[in-house]
Amino acid sequence: MKDFVNNSIDLNDLPDFESVHLEISEKNYFIKMVMQWAIFCLVYSLILLALMNAKWGIPIWIFKLSSFFAFSFVLIGVFLSFKRYKSIGYALRQKDVIFQRGWLIKKTTVIPFNRIQHVASKQSFLDKKLGLAVLRIYTAGGSGSDISIVGLLPKEALKIKEFIIQLIDAEERTE
Amino acid sequence: MPKKEQNKLFAIPQNQNKLGILFIFLYSLYKITRGLIAIFLYSALTQKLSNYWFYIVLGLSVLFLIVLVFSYLSYKNFKFHIDYKNYRFVLKQGVFTSNTLDISLQRIQQVYVKRTIIHRIIGVCSLVVESAGSSDKEIEIKALSEDKALALQQELLALKAEEYSVNKELSNDLENEVSNADKFEQAEDSLSKNNVEWTYKLGLKKLLLLGLTSNYFRGLGLIIVFISTVYGQFSQFVDDNPYWKGAEEYLEQEYTSVFEITLVLVLSFFILFALSILVSIIETILKYFELKITKKKESLEVEMGLKTNTKWSLNPNRVQIVTHSSNPLQSRLDLHQLQLALIGSDDQIKKNSLSIPALTLNKLLQIQNFLFSVKLEKGEFVRMYPVWLFKRLVITTLLLGGAFFLNYFVGWFRIELLASILIPVGLILFTLQFFIFRSSKLAITPNFVIKSEGVWFKKRKYIELYKIQAFSVQEPIFLRKRKLVHITFHTAAGDLRFNYLPKSYCAQLNYLLYRVESSRQAWM
Numbered sequence: 001m002k003d004f005v006n007n008s009i010d011l012n013d014l015p016d017f018e019s020v021h022l023e024i025s026e027k028n029y030f031i032k033m034v035m036q037w038a039i040f041c042l043v044y045s046l047i048l049l050a051l052m053n054a055k056w057g058i059p060i061w062i063f064k065l066s067s068f069f070a071f072s073f074v075l076i077g078v079f080l081s082f083k084r085y086k087s088i089g090y091a092l093r094q095k096d097v098i099f100q101r102g103w104l105i106k107k108t109t110v111i112p113f114n115r116i117q118h119v120a121s122k123q124s125f126l127d128k129k130l131g132l133a134v135l136r137i138y139t140a141g142g143s144g145s146d147i148s149i150v151g152l153l154p155k156e157a158l159k160i161k162e163f164i165i166q167l168i169d170a171e172e173r174t175e
Numbered sequence: 176m177p178k179k180e181q182n183k184l185f186a187i188p189q190n191q192n193k194l195g196i197l198f199i200f201l202y203s204l205y206k207i208t209r210g211l212i213a214i215f216l217y218s219a220l221t222q223k224l225s226n227y228w229f230y231i232v233l234g235l236s237v238l239f240l241i242v243l244v245f246s247y248l249s250y251k252n253f254k255f256h257i258d259y260k261n262y263r264f265v266l267k268q269g270v271f272t273s274n275t276l277d278i279s280l281q282r283i284q285q286v287y288v289k290r291t292i293i294h295r296i297i298g299v300c301s302l303v304v305e306s307a308g309s310s311d312k313e314i315e316i317k318a319l320s321e322d323k324a325l326a327l328q329q330e331l332l333a334l335k336a337e338e339y340s341v342n343k344e345l346s347n348d349l350e351n352e353v354s355n356a357d358k359f360e361q362a363e364d365s366l367s368k369n370n371v372e373w374t375y376k377l378g379l380k381k382l383l384l385l386g387l388t389s390n391y392f393r394g395l396g397l398i399i400v401f402i403s404t405v406y407g408q409f410s411q412f413v414d415d416n417p418y419w420k421g422a423e424e425y426l427e428q429e430y431t432s433v434f435e436i437t438l439v440l441v442l443s444f445f446i447l448f449a450l451s452i453l454v455s456i457i458e459t460i461l462k463y464f465e466l467k468i469t470k471k472k473e474s475l476e477v478e479m480g481l482k483t484n485t486k487w488s489l490n491p492n493r494v495q496i497v498t499h500s501s502n503p504l505q506s507r508l509d510l511h512q513l514q515l516a517l518i519g520s521d522d523q524i525k526k527n528s529l530s531i532p533a534l535t536l537n538k539l540l541q542i543q544n545f546l547f548s549v550k551l552e553k554g555e556f557v558r559m560y561p562v563w564l565f566k567r568l569v570i571t572t573l574l575l576g577g578a579f580f581l582n583y584f585v586g587w588f589r590i591e592l593l594a595s596i597l598i599p600v601g602l603i604l605f606t607l608q609f610f611i612f613r614s615s616k617l618a619i620t621p622n623f624v625i626k627s628e629g630v631w632f633k634k635r636k637y638i639e640l641y642k643i644q645a646f647s648v649q650e651p652i653f654l655r656k657r658k659l660v661h662i663t664f665h666t667a668a669g670d671l672r673f674n675y676l677p678k679s680y681c682a683q684l685n686y687l688l689y690r691v692e693s694s695r696q697a698w699m
Contacts, residue, residue, distance in 0.1 A: 014685040095692040104652050110684070111645040112692045140518070140699075141644035141665030 017098055017110055022089030025151025028130040030085035032151075035126060037077035044070055090149050092160065097137065099147045109147050113167045115139050121157040133157035137164070185330060188254040188267070194297050195253075195318030200246040201293050202317075207238070245270060255316060257330065264304065264331065266314060276314065280335045282306045284493065284518065286328045289315075290484035300324050300484075304331065332488065370472045373541075377466035377479075377533050381510070385463070385533045386456030388504045390632065394455035395447065463532055468542075475545060477531060487529060491546045492699050493517045495642050495668035499539065500634040511539045515546070516668035518699055527668060547623075547639060548696065554620030556627065559612060559675035560659050567608040575601045617673045619683045622690075624664055626671055640687055641694040642666055648681060667699065 048066055051058060083103035091098045096112045117138045127133060133154040139145045152160070254267040258277070265277040285305040294300050299318040306313075319327065464481035478486040496516035505511070513531045534542070543551065575597055582593055607630065616627040624638045649661040658678040664671045 011682050011686055014682075014689050016682070016685055017688060018681055096688060106650040106652075106655075107647055108649075109645055109647040110688060112688060114692060114694075115644045115698075139644045139665070140667035141670070142667075144663065144670050145645035145647065145665035 015093070017093075017096075018108075020091045020093065020098055022091045022098065022100060025085060025088040025090075026132060026153060027085075028132050029088070029151030030081055032126050032130050032132060033081035033085065034078055037074065037081060041070055041074055041077070044073070085151070088151055092163070097147075097164070099137075099149055101150075109145060111137060111139055111145065111147065113164060114171050115141075116164060116168055118168075119161045119164050121154070121161050123154065135160055183259065185255075185257040185327060186259055188256040188265075191250060191253060191316060191318045192299050192320050192323070193250075194299050196246050196250045198293060198297055198299060198318040199249050200243055201297070203242045203246060204239075205293065207242070253316075257334070259334075262334065266316075278304070278306045278314075280331065283331060283335050285487070286331050287488060288321075288324050288328060288478075288486040290480075290486075292482055294318075295484070302327055328488065372470045372472065374470070375468040375534070375538055377463060379460075381533050382460055382463060382466075383456060384508055385505070385510055386459035387452065388502065388508065388510065389455050389459060391448070391451040391455050394451035394453070394458065397454050397458065398447070398450055459532070466532070468531065468538075470541075470545065475542065477529065489515070489517075489529070491548070492697065494546050495638065495666040495698075496671065497543060497546055497637045498634055499543070499637075500629070500632060502632050506633075509535050511536055513539055513542060516666070518667045543637075547637070548641075549622045549639075551637070552620045552622060554618030554623070554625060556616035556618045556625075557676065557680060559615055559673075560657070560677055561612075562654075562657060562659065563675040564608060564612045567612075568605060571601065571604050571608065615673075617676070619687060624671065624687075626673060636671055638664060638666055638671060640690040641696045642698045643687065643691055644698075646684060646687065648684070650678075 045067075048063060048070070052063055080103070084101070087101055087103045087106060089100045095114075096110050097116075098108065098110050100106065100108045117140055119138070120136045122134045122136060123132070124134075131153065132150075133152050133156075135149040135152055135157045137147050137149070149157075149160075248270045249268075252267065252269055252273065256265055257263070257280075258265050262280045263277045264280060264283070265275065268274050268276070283304060283306050285303075287303050288300050289303050290300045297318075298320075300321050302316045302319055302324045304314050304316075316324075316327075461481045463479050465484070466477070466479040469476040469478075473490070475489040475491075476486065477489060478484065494515045494517055498514040498516070499511060500514065501511045510533045513534060515529045515531070517527045517529060531542070578597060579590075579593065582588055582590070610630040611628075614628055614630055614633065618625045619640075622640055624640065624643070626636045628634050628636075643664050643666055645665045647663045647665070649663070650659075651661075654660070654675075659675050660678050660681065661672060661674040662676055662680075662684070663673075
């Protein structure tokens, strides 16, 4: 496809979405993911403990194995959280928003502003405690193309949301 | 406007056709019968309930009466009208409760006429109104006379178009005003019925040909589903039945030699194959019976089906992905299928896709031309990176090798026997992978994304660039070193994905973004 010719436009003149500098996410997002893992592992260990005391005659080696799993879960969880935290990046351009996430499968989604249906900023319980927010951007493409920009400061999320909404409104007015 | 006055028929709340009572009654009975049929058959066959037939008849008559009253109330309390002032379609329903539903005409996505067998017997049809939104997506007016249904359909669509252009007029964009005039003309046109450009009908002969050349695996699947359902319903009856046991014993005693078992297997395979073909033909006829396409100036009307006759009115704006498919056999017979992915009221793609089968290539191109806003152009295709083929070959080899390895330890088959089966299978798989690789192609032309795929059932999918909502580029960790990516194009009616592309191809996506972001065409 290198010899693709297009009379009206030169591909090299177009702005390249891959060379855009991406903003990274907040450090607290990493802490949030670790806390989520910690909660999961805590619940897991509690269940193990309860089962151990239940005297159902479950052989002891099962518990040993499970504890080993729990321990490796913690390590893997922290490692994956760190990789995910490192992989997250977003950028706003004049006409679209770019969002990148994932380490095992790095996924970059680009949504033009004139295809955004609506924007919502969300905060879970942990988000509130850690001072984080999630910006969810909805398109008509459904779950496949909707994105959640994680690891934002609430202030930033609000600012981006307002920016996009104002753009969408302007778009609708000129249409 | 005098036209409007005359059409204000729907301004007052009104009931359905009186035959609606009969329809609701029969439909409810049908549903109840379908639910209870297993119990009836079971009791009839085992003769367990024969002593209680008086009570059964009594119970059934009470049921009849209840259903009749229910049907009457359901008919009586169902009222609909169009609120011309606020541009809303209002509907009141409910048997004991009262439920008012009103839909903004702007949000209506699709209005079509539907006829089931019961409808045909009584001589009415139902009108389905689909709207965008999270709840109450679909409403159905169950019984209307055909004239009235068509009039209401036209009225709703015309009003929707009218409001669309009224809204648009508020803007003072010069470019848009031209198209406004167009839209307005179209709305006016749709009020007058006589703007048919051409019609296309599908005869029984073509339908048979289509069934014969279609995918038999579907037929086979249907048979398997049917058998398992029936078996599930009657398994208890089967266990109790002395005949069945006798048959089982007969089979066990009579068929013992390898040759006989093989013969039975081969025979049943052929019977199953023939049945699959038969089922495929029957399914095709049921689905596409009396297919009729009417091309009007601004819309395409498609009507088909024996059991449930559905009439769609298609607007090119709602079509997001167009798929053209056929196989070499059908291609020779000039049978081509067009599948349209439509924006609908929910996420299920299956429900919102419309298949138009058995078109001649000429007609298919005509329809495509109507659906696309610009002429289809040729583009340069790229294939997947050959690593894909290499990977598939490695996986196939590993699987085959694994089978030999396993057999070495377990020893179920002799090595010669296994080799004589697996080596040809392996060769077939290898060639298949090669052909899959060769047929998968992608092109981004100035106005379209085009994807080709399929070895026997060849498919070509088209998306107009301005209908793309977003795209995603995936880089799995194991492909990062080779600089390969998977690209997914998202539209409002489903995604299109192409794997194993070189990363340099992403430059094309910049062009796509440029097209989407500079486009002022409404994507729906």
